[in-house]
Amino acid sequence: MFKRILVRMRESIWFIPSVYTAIASLLALGMVLIDTRYNYELKAYTPSYFRTSVDLAQTILGTLSGALLTMTTVTFSTIMVVLTMYSSQFSPRALQNFLNKLSTQRVLGIFMGGFVYTILSLLFMRKASIDHEVISASVGVLLAVICLAYFAFFIHNVGTSVQVSRLIRELANDVIEALKSEKKGMQENAVVWSDEKPFFVQSFPFVTEIKSGTFGYIQYIEYKKLTEWAVGQDAIVDVVKPVGAFCGTHSVLATVYSEQEVSAKDLSSHFSLGEERSILQDVEYGIEKLVEIALRALSPGINDPNTAIRCIHSIGEVLQRASLLPGGIAVTYTKENKPCLVAMYPKADDYFYSAYSQISYYGKEDASVLNALFDSLLYIARTSKDEKSKKLVFQMSNYVWNHFTHEVLEPLDSSRLEEKRELLHVLTA
Numbered sequence: 001m002f003k004r005i006l007v008r009m010r011e012s013i014w015f016i017p018s019v020y021t022a023i024a025s026l027l028a029l030g031m032v033l034i035d036t037r038y039n040y041e042l043k044a045y046t047p048s049y050f051r052t053s054v055d056l057a058q059t060i061l062g063t064l065s066g067a068l069l070t071m072t073t074v075t076f077s078t079i080m081v082v083l084t085m086y087s088s089q090f091s092p093r094a095l096q097n098f099l100n101k102l103s104t105q106r107v108l109g110i111f112m113g114g115f116v117y118t119i120l121s122l123l124f125m126r127k128a129s130i131d132h133e134v135i136s137a138s139v140g141v142l143l144a145v146i147c148l149a150y151f152a153f154f155i156h157n158v159g160t161s162v163q164v165s166r167l168i169r170e171l172a173n174d175v176i177e178a179l180k181s182e183k184k185g186m187q188e189n190a191v192v193w194s195d196e197k198p199f200f201v202q203s204f205p206f207v208t209e210i211k212s213g214t215f216g217y218i219q220y221i222e223y224k225k226l227t228e229w230a231v232g233q234d235a236i237v238d239v240v241k242p243v244g245a246f247c248g249t250h251s252v253l254a255t256v257y258s259e260q261e262v263s264a265k266d267l268s269s270h271f272s273l274g275e276e277r278s279i280l281q282d283v284e285y286g287i288e289k290l291v292e293i294a295l296r297a298l299s300p301g302i303n304d305p306n307t308a309i310r311c312i313h314s315i316g317e318v319l320q321r322a323s324l325l326p327g328g329i330a331v332t333y334t335k336e337n338k339p340c341l342v343a344m345y346p347k348a349d350d351y352f353y354s355a356y357s358q359i360s361y362y363g364k365e366d367a368s369v370l371n372a373l374f375d376s377l378l379y380i381a382r383t384s385k386d387e388k389s390k391k392l393v394f395q396m397s398n399y400v401w402n403h404f405t406h407e408v409l410e411p412l413d414s415s416r417l418e419e420k421r422e423l424l425h426v427l428t429a
Helices: 001-013 017-037 039-045 053-089 094-098 102-122 136-161 164-189 221-232 265-270 283-298 305-322 348-362 368-385 387-403 412-426
Strands: 191-192 206-209 216-221 236-240 252-258 272-275 328-333 339-345
Touching: 001 039, 001 328, 017 102, 017 136, 039 348, 053 094, 053 136, 053 164, 094 102, 094 164, 094 283, 102 136, 136 164, 136 206, 164 283, 164 305, 206 265, 206 339, 206 387, 221 236, 221 252, 221 339, 221 412, 236 305, 252 265, 265 272, 283 305, 283 348, 305 348, 348 368, 368 387, 387 412
Parallel strands: 236 339
Antiparallel strands: 191 328, 206 252, 216 272, 236 252, 328 339
């Protein structure tokens, strides 16, 4: 449940600003209550220079509300400029990385919260009901100073966010975190890997299909909840669609095999669907983001092969970790050694193909791109001790080599690339 909520929070830019606004509203009401009812009781505990007259408080709060609204407008405009740059220079899929940053959402939240506090405090600041000094204006000034500090931080954050090297590093870190989460989930569920799906259709008289009811990409699957349900019902849940797959309204998400008729109506709630894919469980989507930045850099309109090379090097780091994960058909067994959950996970072959297929095609006439692809494969070959991974590296080295247009190579390019290719064959033999 927590992960599903986290997916929704990552999709919504308004969640954290709404929380900050609600806190600011409560703070404003609390300060009004202190100024109207508990002023004399707290007067001895507050310094005199924190207290102002009602007229001065109205002037301060009115000025601050206008200033904070202006800063909020400037922040929104800056965010839109950055989003336009992300979409045109990097990738439309990279927009989420900037919008979902806690720093971006906190800046919006602190500005909106500061404006709400000042405007609400100003609403209740009336001479008719308050005939003594108040402290609401001092709190408003303190919030304005905090907002100013956040604004300076936001400008610094925007300056670093538009740097492509920082974006590539953040995307690679996101994929690595997704790999760690996937590995942890496999260990918790104690899955057993199989190349073929167990055949158990004829063993159960009742077969129930779980349909999506809506359309979109599968963002998250609660495997643990599905396992607990299957154990409780003495059934087997066969997850047909993997994370990241697109589902139509009538697509089957999973099939339930049971001894007696069961109600699988609530099981669809364990599948989270949305308009965009999410990187929480979808490692391939994270790799796709890096690939898209590389492809955009290789396009004739941008023509920035060095950015593509940085992406390829980061992809090599990601694939080195992804090659250590098992993949295929994952079967979870009960304590009685009975299968209860069957799910599909991408294999290392899928990750490698997603990473190298498009880059090797669109960079087939650039020797520096092929050189970077070989460098990333060499890194994986040197750090991997698994024979299966080495065989995959050997296969992909031949794949990218055969994709390349060798007629455009100069003799110096050919000799260097041949050396790396031979070294790859030695390491993967």
